[in-house]
Amino acid sequence: MMHVEWPWLLAALPLPLLVYWLFPAAIASDQAALKVPFLDDFAFAETEKVSAVHQKWQRYAAMCAWCLLVLAATRPQWLGDPIEQAVSGRDLMLAVDLSGSMEAQDFFINKEPVDRLTAAKWVAGDFIERRVGDRIGLILFGTQAYLQTPLTFDRKTVSTLLNEAALGLAGDNTAIGDAIGLAVKRLKNQPADSRVLVLMTDGANTAGEIAPLKAAELAAQNHLKIYTIGIGADEMIVRSFFGNRKVNPSADLDENALVKIAETTGGRYFRARNTDELNNIYMLLDKLEPVEKDKQFFRPRSELFYLPLAMALSLAGLIGAARLRWS
Known part of the structure; x- marks a missing residue:
């Protein structure tokens, strides 16, 4: 459909008439003349008649050029069909543990042992890329917690800053x-x-100013739903001088606290012992019900002002050429 961005400029259409009425042309004074009835007078009268016709069409052409110029100034546009934008309405914060225990190499990617943080980056990166329509923020914490990325639709930047995080x-x-x-x-x-907050850790709370359960109560009061992920394998083979032995690399993981945090806020606790389980958890988080928001639409616009502008300039050029020819 057609759309005019600045329709109020149409008020300039009668401007030439106002100028004509307020500032009329000076009337030429009558002078005495001697009329001689020769045949040449008929040729002169015919020339005057042709000149009057040219002046008339030039006047109409100038009026059309002015109307086209005003139409171009109003900025006419062609609006395409409305396109619905993908906005689910979730504000999702991702909190990742960077403490020293995350360097334990009890995860595997393509059959190669990697530390927990590398595995978390590998899986969380895909999770972030799939969050089309959500605003994502990133919190990194160890002894202290700090905001690495505020809420943003720029998923690429969030992924880049997560990959740059170091133990x-x-x-x-x-x-x-x-x-x-x-x-x-x-x-x-x-x-x-x-x-929504997705919190991933492999240990227990050993630092900070506020206790986790107290913070969970505060989160519940502020309607923040927390999904906690306990990361780390249940058993790991350690080679030593005395031979191989099995150890539990996740002995320090406080699952009870993570469960209570999730239950207090209406979320869920997940246990990730390997990259497959971690990926399945993020796939499950993908299915969180989006919050219904007012639909947002975008209508593509094509500018059309150049068409009447080109026509007005063409008419002006014709008028100028005609005056040069008949002058």
């Missing part, structure tokens, strides 16, 4: 409560039914 960057301890508190602070001004 021990925020300290070697684990401040789970502070990470939750920071998420509450960053999400409290967002719609109450769209706040």
Whole structure:
């Protein structure tokens, strides 16, 4: 459909008439003349008649050129069909543990042993890429928790900053409560039914200013749903001078606290012992029910002002050429 961006400029259409009425042309004074009835007078009269015709069409052409110029100034556009934009309405914060224990190599990617943080990056990167329509934020925590990326639709930047995170960057301890508190602070001004925190850790709370359960209660009061992920294998073969022995690399994981945090906020606790389980958890998180928001539409626009502008300039050129010829 056609659309005019600045229709108020149509008020300029009668401007030439106002100028004509307010500033009329000077009337030529009559002068005495001697008329001689020769045949040449008939040729002169015919020339005057032709000149009057040319002046008349030039006047009409000028009027059309002015109308076209005003039409171009109103910025006419062609609006395409409405296109619905993908906006699910979720504000999702991802909190990743960078404590020293995340360097344990009890995960495998393509049959190669990797540390827990590398596995988390590998799986979470795909999870972030699939969050079309959601705003994603990133919190990194160790001894301290800090906001690496505020809520944004720019999933590529979030993935890049997550991949640049390094072990021990925020300290070697684990401040789970502070990470939750920071998420509450960053999400409290967002719609109450769209706040989600995915918290991934491999240990227990050993640092920070606020206890995890206290932070979970604060999150529940602010309608923040928390999904907790306990990461780490249940058993691992360790080679030593005395031979191979089985150990539990996740002995420090406080699953009871993570379960209570999730239950307090209406979320769920997941256990990731390997990359397959971790990927399945993120696939399950993909199925979170999106919050219904007002649909947003985008209508492509094509500018059309150049068409009347080109026609007006063409008419102006014709008028100028005609005056040069008959002058």
